[in-house]
Amino acid sequence: MSLLLPIAVLPFVTPWLFAAGAAAVSIPIVIHLLNRRRFRIQAWAAMEFLLAAHRRNVRKLKLQRWLLLLLRCLALLLLAAGIAQFLPPGSVLGAILGNASRLTVVVWDNAYTTQYRPAGQKTIFVRARSLLTHWLDGTSVQGRVAIISGSKNPHGLLNEPAPDLATVSHLVASQKPTDAAVDLAAGLKRALNVLQKQKTRANRKRLWLITDDAQAAFAPLNSAGTAIQAGTPQRLKTLITEIRKTGATVRVFDVGDPHANNMAITDLTLARHFALINRPLRVRISVFNATAMPQARVNVRLFLDQVAAGSVTLPQINPGSEVTVDATLGTDITVAGMHTITARLPADGLIIDNTRRLVVHAHRRMRVLLVDGATGDPMANRLASTAWLSTALAPLAHGNTFAPHVISAIELSSQSLRHYAAVIFSDAPAPGSRSVQRLRSFVHAGGLLLIFPGPAVTGRTWSAALKTGRTGLLPAVMGRVIEPAKALHFNFSGTGNVITEPFLAARQSGIHTGVSSVATTHYLALRVIHPNLCQTLLSFGNAQPALVSRRVGRGEVMVAAFTCDTRWTDFPAQPSFLPFVFQMMYFGIPDRNARWNLQVAGRFTLAAASTEAWRGPNGKSLDLRDQRMGSRMVISSPRLWYAGLYRNATRSHLVAVNVDPTDADIRHLPAARIAALLGLPVADVVSAPQHLFRAPVNQASIGGNAGQRLLLLALLVLLAETLLARAFSRYDRSGSRTKKGESKT
Numbered sequence: 001m002s003l004l005l006p007i008a009v010l011p012f013v014t015p016w017l018f019a020a021g022a023a024a025v026s027i028p029i030v031i032h033l034l035n036r037r038r039f040r041i042q043a044w045a046a047m048e049f050l051l052a053a054h055r056r057n058v059r060k061l062k063l064q065r066w067l068l069l070l071l072r073c074l075a076l077l078l079l080a081a082g083i084a085q086f087l088p089p090g091s092v093l094g095a096i097l098g099n100a101s102r103l104t105v106v107v108w109d110n111a112y113t114t115q116y117r118p119a120g121q122k123t124i125f126v127r128a129r130s131l132l133t134h135w136l137d138g139t140s141v142q143g144r145v146a147i148i149s150g151s152k153n154p155h156g157l158l159n160e161p162a163p164d165l166a167t168v169s170h171l172v173a174s175q176k177p178t179d180a181a182v183d184l185a186a187g188l189k190r191a192l193n194v195l196q197k198q199k200t201r202a203n204r205k206r207l208w209l210i211t212d213d214a215q216a217a218f219a220p221l222n223s224a225g226t227a228i229q230a231g232t233p234q235r236l237k238t239l240i241t242e243i244r245k246t247g248a249t250v251r252v253f254d255v256g257d258p259h260a261n262n263m264a265i266t267d268l269t270l271a272r273h274f275a276l277i278n279r280p281l282r283v284r285i286s287v288f289n290a291t292a293m294p295q296a297r298v299n300v301r302l303f304l305d306q307v308a309a310g311s312v313t314l315p316q317i318n319p320g321s322e323v324t325v326d327a328t329l330g331t332d333i334t335v336a337g338m339h340t341i342t343a344r345l346p347a348d349g350l351i352i353d354n355t356r357r358l359v360v361h362a363h364r365r366m367r368v369l370l371v372d373g374a375t376g377d378p379m380a381n382r383l384a385s386t387a388w389l390s391t392a393l394a395p396l397a398h399g400n401t402f403a404p405h406v407i408s409a410i411e412l413s414s415q416s417l418r419h420y421a422a423v424i425f426s427d428a429p430a431p432g433s434r435s436v437q438r439l440r441s442f443v444h445a446g447g448l449l450l451i452f453p454g455p456a457v458t459g460r461t462w463s464a465a466l467k468t469g470r471t472g473l474l475p476a477v478m479g480r481v482i483e484p485a486k487a488l489h490f491n492f493s494g495t496g497n498v499i500t501e502p503f504l505a506a507r508q509s510g511i512h513t514g515v516s517s518v519a520t521t522h523y524l525a526l527r528v529i530h531p532n533l534c535q536t537l538l539s540f541g542n543a544q545p546a547l548v549s550r551r552v553g554r555g556e557v558m559v560a561a562f563t564c565d566t567r568w569t570d571f572p573a574q575p576s577f578l579p580f581v582f583q584m585m586y587f588g589i590p591d592r593n594a595r596w597n598l599q600v601a602g603r604f605t606l607a608a609a610s611t612e613a614w615r616g617p618n619g620k621s622l623d624l625r626d627q628r629m630g631s632r633m634v635i636s637s638p639r640l641w642y643a644g645l646y647r648n649a650t651r652s653h654l655v656a657v658n659v660d661p662t663d664a665d666i667r668h669l670p671a672a673r674i675a676a677l678l679g680l681p682v683a684d685v686v687s688a689p690q691h692l693f694r695a696p697v698n699q700a701s702i703g704g705n706a707g708q709r710l711l712l713l714a715l716l717v718l719l720a721e722t723l724l725a726r727a728f729s730r731y732d733r734s735g736s737r738t739k740k741g742e743s744k745t
Contacts, residue, residue, distance in 0.1 A: 427454020
């Protein structure tokens with residue numbers, strides 16, 4: 001392979017074709033050598049007289065043969081160079097043969113923001129496409145062109161230079177806008193790679209960036225007006241600098257609308273991470289204002305399974321700001337399974353981000369598995385360690401949110417965890433290795449693991465079984481049981497989170513919840529090793545952690561330092577215990593719907609048994625592939641490049657794909673700002689171009705094609721070889737006739 005590498009740096013578009021053609025030069029040489037050995041020389045007396053006459057012309061004959069051989073080899077070399085598209089390395093040679101070494105690399109911003117349509121005009125994407133096709137069809141420059149995507153979808157364009165501009169024009173004319181997010185840095189990186197690889201094959205290089213100059217593409221901001229990705233402008237500037245170091249000229253063509261404005265729904269989630277049938281469904285909606293004016297009374301319509309389900313009105317959104325509001329759907333889900341919630345804004349110039357979809361899997365109740373380590377004894381008037389917790393989770397006779405199921409620690413090894421949202425241990429011994437592996441898979445798949453201690457819990461064995469750190473499950477090392485000199489109380493100061501905020505708000509409003517008066521006589525020592533991976537949700541008055549959590553995979557693991565019964569604390573007897581348990585479950589149960597709600601370029605996985613055909617919003621079927629994930633086989637989808645709803649044949653599974661919300665800010669940046677961000681002169685940023693740069697027509701000397709001229713030259717060499725061969729053969733025949741006549745006389 002190392003012997004073939006020098007061929008790749010030859011000054012040809014396809015150096016391998018030239019290498020094959022150069023090897024063909026050996027054919028006339030071999031024929032020449034074989035012809036010399038065709039006859040056997042046999043000396044005889046009469047021949048000596050003829051040889052004497054022949055020696056007088058041998059030099060002339062050799063010169064003729066070598067000249068014909070040279071012309072034949074040259075013709076083959078010229079044919080190979082023409083077919084392989086020779087690139088003249090110098091300006092003089094390029095002027096003689098035609099400058100085929102011009103290289104134009106176009107980075108085309110074809111992200112979904114270019115679907116913006118100003119009032120009464122064509123979309124920005126159509127404008128850019130028309131500019132490109134007009135340039136490709138009308139240009140007199142026959143150089144090579146590469147068209148590279150400026151979005152996260154790199155497919156469908158030309159990442160390698162092509163000399164056939166008619167084919168390139170046809171490809172550009174057939175392009176449709178992508179729903180992918182903008183990624184100019186990735187496009188410029190690919191362009192830099194092309195220019196570096198073509199450094200010795202092109203003596204004139206240029207980069208054209210065709211973009212809408214949207215704020216999100218160059219310097220994305222959040223709702224507070226600060227940069228979302230602080231490194232984006234610097235990265236773009238660095239790439240432009242590297243591109244210019246290759247000798248390429250850079251020009252930016254701004255095809256955007258200076259008055260571009262947009263209203264977008266940037267987020268749609270459940271207020272709680274799960275949906276229940278026949279229960280009010282509350283959603284959280286975020287709307288971004290990418291206009292120059294405040295927007296008042298912004299109405300968002302809501303739909304459940306494509307049926308109107310109410311609306312919500314946002315009083316005002318300031319320019320460049322995002323507002324989040326909770327709303328309750330006017331229609332309840334009545335059937336368990338997968339459903340679609342849609343939020344929609346009134347139509348504007350950019351329609352695609354006015355709609356956002358959310359797929360939810362509705363349940364009758366959330367099933368919770370309680371592992372009891374201290375069973376009750378009714379005869380001794382002793383409750384089980386999970387009795388208080390089970391009552392708090394299901395306080396009503398009917399219509400409870402949670403459905404607790406209690407098992408003993410011994411039953412855990414044979415209990416399936418598949419249909420449970422949470423597994424809660426109470427005063428139970430550390431599980432065995434097989435159960436630990438099942439718990440690990442359960443949490444990684446999106447389950448909640450909650451551990452309450454008790455007198456039977458040995459922290460050291462739990463820490464050894466579940467482990468801490470990046471590869472473990474526990475958020476803290478579980479130590480020994482501590483008995484303080486006096487009862488401890490919870491410290492809520494500085495612990496604002498989803499669990500404690502309602503109680504803090506109630507206390508500030510003068511409502512007594514009983515949390516502040518909870519007395520704890522024993523607690524389990526918890527030592528947080530990685531604060532950046534874990535969160536302390538609640539503390540005691542001595543600053544010791546009372547409740548810690550960490551995200552593991554798609555799930556959550558929480559460890560409490562107090563019991564969920566009254567042996568170490570009187571918390572279960574307080575009125576705040578029930579709402580505290582509910583808030584803890586709302587916080588800890590992860591959003592299992594996240595796997596069915598993706599952004600463009602995402603992909604989903606299914607169990608290997610799911611073999612139904614899937615179709616996208618454009619009606620095309622998806623090509624699902626088998627893939628191993630850990631110890632099991634799954635079916636994986638390709639990257640989903642279109643926003644909309646994907647579904648299987650029976651519609652039992654749905655996937656919602658939405659556009660990237662960070663691209664919602666399409667406010668136009670002026671040319672001076674773009675030039676400063678990229679480190680270019682302002683003159684190199686062309687605003688509202690009517691056409692792309694075109695070489696003057698009178699420059700005919702650089703308007704040809706080296707490949708075509710080399711092919712023509714090869715034909716001329718072959719013609720010269722044919723004429724010379726005929727002339728030399730006539731000379732030989734006339735000479736031989738003269739000699740024969742002389743011998744007769």
